[in-house]
Amino acid sequence: MPSKTNDPKRKTWLETPAQTDFPIQNIPFGVFLTRDDIITIGTRIGDFAIDLGALHQLGYFEGIPLTDDIFLQDTLNDFIADGRKTWRAVRNRISEIFEESNPDLRDNPDHRDTVIFALDEVEMQLPVQIGDYTDFYSSKEHATNVGAMFRDPENALMPNWLHMPVAYHGRSSSIIPSGIPVHRPQGQKLPNGASQPIFGPSRQLDFELEMAFITTDANELGQPIPADQAEEYIFGLVLFNDWSARDIQRWEYAPLGPFLGKNFASSVSPWIVTLDALEPFRTASPKPEKEVLPYLEFTGKKTFDINLEVSIKPENKEETVVSKSNFKHLYWNMSQQLAHHTINGCPVNSGDMMGSGTISGPTPKSYGSMLELSWKGSKPVKLKEGGDRKFIEDKDTVIVRGHCEKTGAARIGFGEISTKILPVFKPKKK
Numbered sequence: 001m002p003s004k005t006n007d008p009k010r011k012t013w014l015e016t017p018a019q020t021d022f023p024i025q026n027i028p029f030g031v032f033l034t035r036d037d038i039i040t041i042g043t044r045i046g047d048f049a050i051d052l053g054a055l056h057q058l059g060y061f062e063g064i065p066l067t068d069d070i071f072l073q074d075t076l077n078d079f080i081a082d083g084r085k086t087w088r089a090v091r092n093r094i095s096e097i098f099e100e101s102n103p104d105l106r107d108n109p110d111h112r113d114t115v116i117f118a119l120d121e122v123e124m125q126l127p128v129q130i131g132d133y134t135d136f137y138s139s140k141e142h143a144t145n146v147g148a149m150f151r152d153p154e155n156a157l158m159p160n161w162l163h164m165p166v167a168y169h170g171r172s173s174s175i176i177p178s179g180i181p182v183h184r185p186q187g188q189k190l191p192n193g194a195s196q197p198i199f200g201p202s203r204q205l206d207f208e209l210e211m212a213f214i215t216t217d218a219n220e221l222g223q224p225i226p227a228d229q230a231e232e233y234i235f236g237l238v239l240f241n242d243w244s245a246r247d248i249q250r251w252e253y254a255p256l257g258p259f260l261g262k263n264f265a266s267s268v269s270p271w272i273v274t275l276d277a278l279e280p281f282r283t284a285s286p287k288p289e290k291e292v293l294p295y296l297e298f299t300g301k302k303t304f305d306i307n308l309e310v311s312i313k314p315e316n317k318e319e320t321v322v323s324k325s326n327f328k329h330l331y332w333n334m335s336q337q338l339a340h341h342t343i344n345g346c347p348v349n350s351g352d353m354m355g356s357g358t359i360s361g362p363t364p365k366s367y368g369s370m371l372e373l374s375w376k377g378s379k380p381v382k383l384k385e386g387g388d389r390k391f392i393e394d395k396d397t398v399i400v401r402g403h404c405e406k407t408g409a410a411r412i413g414f415g416e417i418s419t420k421i422l423p424v425f426k427p428k429k430k
Helices: 052-057 077-081 084-097 109-115 140-150 227-233 246-252 275-281 334-342
Strands: 030-033 039-045 048-051 116-118 133-136 167-169 175-177 186-189 198-201 209-215 234-241 266-268 307-313 320-326 353-355 397-404 412-422
Touching (some): 039 052, 048 109, 052 084, 109 116, 167 334, 209 307, 227 234, 234 397
Parallel strands (some): 175 266
Antiparallel strands (some): 030 039, 133 167, 186 198, 209 353, 307 320, 397 412
């Protein structure tokens, strides 16, 4: 483990806020457009974006085997494909460069001006080109809540749920970074009591509080990845809001599952936080309620204690925190998810994204969707400045945040996803 990078006593010569999500111990990776309209791969410390392409060209990564253009690309895919040895070497070097006692960049104003940007000088991009996207359904609390609402509460979980991480293959073309607004989707719906569907805007637009992990090139066609080796192929994690149109989804999902109710948009945070940065926050997964098949068995602690929250902010009004949950609640962990995904020989590529599924906790305030928080609309959620919500309305902004924090470790965060909902798309008149 890169202990120097994680050392909570390590400080940087950059001025950073006391409670930043991005201390020198984090060193996430992202892609941004600079003030000179140059797209580059970078990292973040405090409220500064750092151009890794410029750092590399100036010779600061000397001794690390990197291609000349590794950071001069518009995605992280090639860097991720280089593997964990390279990721660790680069993070360790960045940590050394920005450590408070290192004068190399600190005392070179010309280099600093080339390398370091204020956040308002850059425009964050989607960090990877997502070739494939899989969404799991791994929160027992969420699956139980949904099953109780729409099926028999005494048999809320489907028979297969405690035996394997259930998932579906999603749409990668509509995954967008924080800050990009989403138009309300429209489609077929079956009103209560009706025998024929109608067409129109979704009236049950919902968020799903999730996280997602990004993979590297992992296996050949036909080659499974063992659960205890899965983390070798996981680059890092992002916050994930997998938007849902509940009324559209409810009518279409049988027999093949989610389609138009899910593929219109999913939002991600722009900075990928590595598993190395999250190492101090490892924790145990929930104990299995049934014995799992051997390929899903694992050793050690395979999940992380990550605090999550969701807020709703109506236009020109104060935001209201409506949910507080934690990544550690997931019944099926990332290693099991990747092992199951590949047990049939499915190949995984650099930049593939695996959504966790909605993360709900054991209490009503920790539910990860409006479907659960308002219990299918029967218990509207009160907002700070008056009014309430059964589901998400036009001009609402949904904000997802996440961070890790404990005594003896530096706070490590993911920043946020902020997404505004716009009315149904209408073509401009010619």
